Amino acid sequence: MTGTLTGLKIRSLRKNAGFTQSALAGRVGISASYLNLIEGNKRPAAGALIVRLAAELGVAPSELDGHAERRLIEMLEELATDPRIGGKTPKTRATEDLVGRHPEWTDIILKLYRAFRDQSHAVLALADRLNRDPFLGESVHRMLTSVTAISSAAEILGNVDDLGQADRERFLTIVAADSARLSQTARALLDFFDNSTMRVRSATSMEYVDAFIFQSDNYFPALEAIADKHRGDMPPDGHHDTGTDLANASPESIRFAAARGLAWEIAENHVNAITDAHRALPTEEARDLARAALIGYVAGAVLMPYDRFLKAAEDCRYDLDWLSRRFRVSHEQAAHRVATLRRPGATGVRFAYMRSDASGYVTKRLPLPGLPLPRYGTACPMWPIYGAFQTPGITARCFGELPSGERFLFFARAVEKQPTQVGHPRKLLSIMLACPAAEAPRVAYGDGLDATGAMLPVGTVCRLCTRMACTHRQEAPLIA
Amino acid sequence: MRLSHILSEKPEGGTGLSSQRILIAEDEPNIVESLRFILERARFEVDVVANGAAALERLRRERFSALILDIMLPGMDGFDVLRAAREDRALASLPIIVLTAKGQASDRDAAMAGGASAYITKPFSNAEVVAQVRKLTGM
Incomplete structure (x- = not known):
């Protein structure tokens, strides 16, 4: 995947810079035909060659390694599987093409998706607030009560032909009193919205x-x-x-x-x-x-x-x-x-970092190429970040293989940040680090684990995971 | 139907006089005023209580033809009164009209499932209340 994007990106940057294939090839010391193969994704480009190409094209080498694009692809795939959008999941190749050839459109699509999610979140939060806020509930009840009193009295005043003077005055008084009550309630409601510090994050x-x-x-x-x-x-x-x-x-x-x-x-x-x-x-x-x-x-x-x-x-x-x-x-x-x-x-070993509370709420995350961390909801239940809650203070660890075939060493520990008040549940946070399995020999937490036999079949999130037979599955996959 | 028509109709039986007593359980005095007025105009005898416990106590002690029951009562609310009444053999078949500001289908379903005979949402029309009371008391 990364290689595909690298080829596309080199071609696009070369054209922007006004180089022919042979001119750029000459500058970086390879043949034009080899550069053609790289741009056509038939040969990989890596290491020193990437550094030379980047220098000639005037970009940082990291722009050519495809990691940033890979993250964009992962975000687009997450968007495509969002049940609220519910479209057909595009083929990976099509997503790569979009990111590689049309970065501006990718940016716009992701911005739109973010805006959509923000709005959905705001609507839900406001609806929830309207449903649950006791002041609002009480105010609406009071308003309905006043409206009932006014409309009942008005119905009598308007429809009872032989209404005596005393009754007429009594019901007029009710209309006046409840009208005043109604305005008072409405004003309080208005103040509530004016002064409210409610802000939907x-x-x-x-x-x-x-x-x-x-x-x-x-x-x-x-x-x-x-x-x-x-x-x-x-x-x-x-x-x-x-x-x-x-x-x-x-x-x-x-x-x-x-x-x-x-x-x-x-x-x-x-x-x-x-x-x-x-x-x-x-x-x-x-x-x-x-x-x-x-x-x-x-x-x-x-x-x-x-x-x-x-x-x-x-x-x-x-x-x-x-x-x-x-x-x-x-x-x-x-x-x-x-x-x-x-x-x-x-550089040290490159680690992904993730912090979650016991309910699965993720409060910090730093993904790695090939290991996206969920922004919402929980990650794969097989990850030790969750198992670590079973043994607070003790590191849970495992090797895991994603459906893509990429392998990582995961290790996590649940820690208590503050002493717990008597009668309250302990407030534990689980901290997980993960590094590519190839780096495991540099990391003590891989010691004693069998990196081949004990490779757990893990995923990232259930919705994006193709392991149909997984007994830990929480929801159906949206991709085949 | 207009209230004037409802009030000018003669109850079935034709005498124009009634010994039917209606208990209103409602804590909003201005709503009670109108309900009492129109029911008395429709020739019912009306008694009023302002909370659920008092309603049950009166129902068990005296004989009423129907109960108009507000749901949002202080203390024991309308749903509690409804439940207690339906569990009491002497009150099991008493016509109970539930009045409430809650118009949601779930509340109506809860009231009807709890044994309410009819359900009227605030703000209501007096004509509708009188029509319902007449229907349920056979007047």
């Missing part, structure tokens, strides 16, 4: 932030530089201004909160500059969410300096317990930092 803001983080490869060199420069400004332990919110927090959470405080001081302007300029963040709400995420990123970088953390991670083979002790951070903070080790030239 965009369903897609998190998605914009996902796209922003994905496009930035979850690595922000400017923020790393600021963290390096100001690390010495961290107040020493025991001098953190914790406030009452952190009275019961763990020492790691208190340190992280202090690092976040420092991050706001040292990086707010830089963070704003990044979020304001990025075209993947078109709304204020999305920019707000992205700012909060980046401040967390800076805090992580302050506590876990890139070079030292990368070396430590490689040395201990990404053992999160060891890393969290070494850097005095929580399991979750270490796991998140591991997923940011993507500096070109000093």
